């Protein structure tokens with residue numbers, strides 16, 4: 146059958162004899178091209194042939210049917226049902242069309258594709274659709290799905306033709322097919338139908354060969370229930386989930402008696418049914434305006450062609466062929482065998498990866514497993530349907546890649562960890578010893594670590610995958626940076642500590658000397674030493690910091706910390722030198738130097754006529770004047786002043802609060818008063834000692850005492866001279882003395898006796914201090930001249946205090 150619409154099948158059915166003449170006439174006139182209006186209206190056209198092509202003649206045929214200018218005054222009806230269920234017979238009866246009817250003796254498919262004919266004396270386009278379940282098409286359901294969907298979408302009324310005994314069956318009543326068709330219809334045209342632009346459709350069920358045992362109402366209920374069930378089980382688009390069958394379709398049911406067993410009744414019922422298509426006044430008139438698709442008649446051809454194209458290109462209706470089905474089954478089987486071996490192989494490396502090990506050559510192993518599985522699949526599956534084979538191959542590759550992906554990611558993670566720890570190790574090794582460039586050590590370790598990671602990552606990255614290792618690499622670099630930064634901070638800390646220790650050593654002696662001398666420019670000297678040493682320390686830091694890659698900010702912070710620490714070191718030194726006992730010692734020494742020694746540093750021997758009071762007063766005042774000098778760090782030369790911002794934080798040692806101005810104060814006022822009073826007490830002791838020494842120097846032995854001594858000692862001298870024993874002792878003593886003098890041992894002997902005496906004096910003094918609890922005696926001056934200090938001195942002190950100072 147061609148698509149030109151000119152070729153016609155001769156009706157075979159005896160029941161269609163009344164129409165035969167019309168059809169033959171119609172055919173002839175069409176061929177001749179001189180058709181009368183009535184003949185032309187009976188022409189049939191194959192709208193879609195069995196090759197699924199849409200005719201190019203529909204527009205012209207509509208013209209010949211006289212419907213081109215009908216506007217909206219026309220209707221479209223189609224029939225749907227199993228093959229050879231009398232569809233064409235029914236249509237011919239109902240609409241006076243000329244569709245082919247099956248030759249009963251051959252019982253084979255008559256209608257192929259979709260045919261269209263104009264209803265006799267009615268502006269109705271009737272479509273006779275190829276029956277479903279036809280043995281000619283076998284399992285290829287593609288056309289029946291598409292043609293059913295096309296009929297449903299394009300016609301106002303769809304006649305669903307089925308025999309009574311098909312009611313309640315699933316396949317027999319075409320319920321499976323209807324389900325698919327409803328589903329796709331909803332997906333393709335559901336929205337249009339919903340917004341009213343598509344129009345509703347009447348599904349008119351015509352139950353054939355109804356013998357009347359089961360009332361129509363029961364059959365209707367069964368069919369309605371089946372349809373509702375189908376509708377509920379549809380997979381609907383998201384936005385149409387709540388749509389009901391009744392939102393799109395109206396259902397109507399009618400039954401026709403057996404055409405052969407009750408011919409007359411059948412014919413009468415058909416005529417009665419025809420009235421529903423013709424008589425607009427009837428309530429059950431089928432062509433209700435709501436079903437009209439609102440397409441002007443001259444656009445119907447274009448409209449239908451569009452629908453057919455949409456139906457044709459819809460993948461949901463595509464069903465695999467047997468060959469494809471077999472290929473799917475076999476390819477799946479082959480792929481799962483290949484995959485089983487592959488999975489087994491990949492499992493072997495999962496444990497070490499999970500345990501955190503870097504598996505050497507993992508990339509090669511994975512490539513090997515993959516290519517083995519693929520070649521196995523290719524070998525067995527490539528013989529099957531190429532499309533399926535390729536699709537399943539892609540699936541197989543996808544599964545393999547997703548199986549290997551955790552290994553890849555695990556390897557990357559392990560590489561990351563391992564590279565990072567070897568970086569740390571190398572850093573520590575490189576930083577051992579004193580001579581190293583920090584930047585060099587870090588740079589070398591970093592390059593080595595990054596290269597190792599990149600090599601490992603490239604090795605394990607499989608081709609034809611979207612796996613990337615750059616993110617992990619970036620994270621590794623970040624961590625390397627953090628480790629290097631931490632290390633640099635530690636090294637800087639170490640370096641600053643070292644510089645601080647050296648600073649302490651360097652500053653110690655000069656500061657001691659300056660503070661001991663207590664000259665007016667004492668603080669100038671101290672601060673100038675401090676500044677010079679600090680400058681040296683800073684330049685040492687900067688020289689080393691270069692190799693540390695320290696940033697400017699870090700250098701600023703470190704230098705600030707260094708300055709603060711240096712200052713605190715100085716303060717500690719000053720505190721050490723101004724501790725109570727030390728400062729009192731310094732004051733005593735200062736006082737002694739002025740009171741007990743003259744201008745030439747010769748010890749003074751006080752005579753009664755010496756001005757002890759004056760000297761004492763001067764020396765004391767000079768010494769007391771030193772206390773305010775020590776009290777605050779104030780240089781005479783203001784350029785030497787050192788200022789440190791109070792908010793200076795020591796980033797390396799952060800836990801303290803620092804107030805610089807308060808660190809300039811060495812003694813508070815209270816402290817000064819306390820020191821002054823304590824010093825006064827010490828000075829008083831010197832004064833007493835001086836006074837006593839004048840008293841002892843007055844006591845001289847009178848000359849007559851020597852005469853008395855000779856007279857009284859004459860007898861004892863004679864005894865010694867004339868007693869051999871005493872004489873011998875005396876002689877030996879003289880000889881010993883002679884040799885001591887001759888051998889120059891007087892010095893050492895004198896020294897020994899002096900030490901012994903000093904020890905005795907210390908012991909005696911300690912005992913004396915323990916013994917006397919009075920404040921004036923609590924801190925006696927420990928000098929040689931003070932060794933005979935005793936209880937009497939307390940009394941003397943009281944007597945002397947009354948004297949002016």
Ligand SMILES: Nc1nc2c(ncn2[C@@H]2O[C@H](COP(=O)(O)OP(=O)(O)OP(=O)(O)O)[C@@H](O)[C@H]2O)c(=O)[nH]1
Pocket residue numbers: 158160227228229230231232233234235245246247248249253254255256257275276277353354402403404405
């Ligand atoms: N029992 C019975 N047979 C019928 C009825 N109507 C038609 N037939 C016969 O069934 C056979 C098939 O008729 P068609 O009208 O060609 O059936 P069809 O469904 O159009 O067939 P295809 O177009 O091939 O699908 C013919 O021999 C008809 O005489 C009916 O109502 N009852």
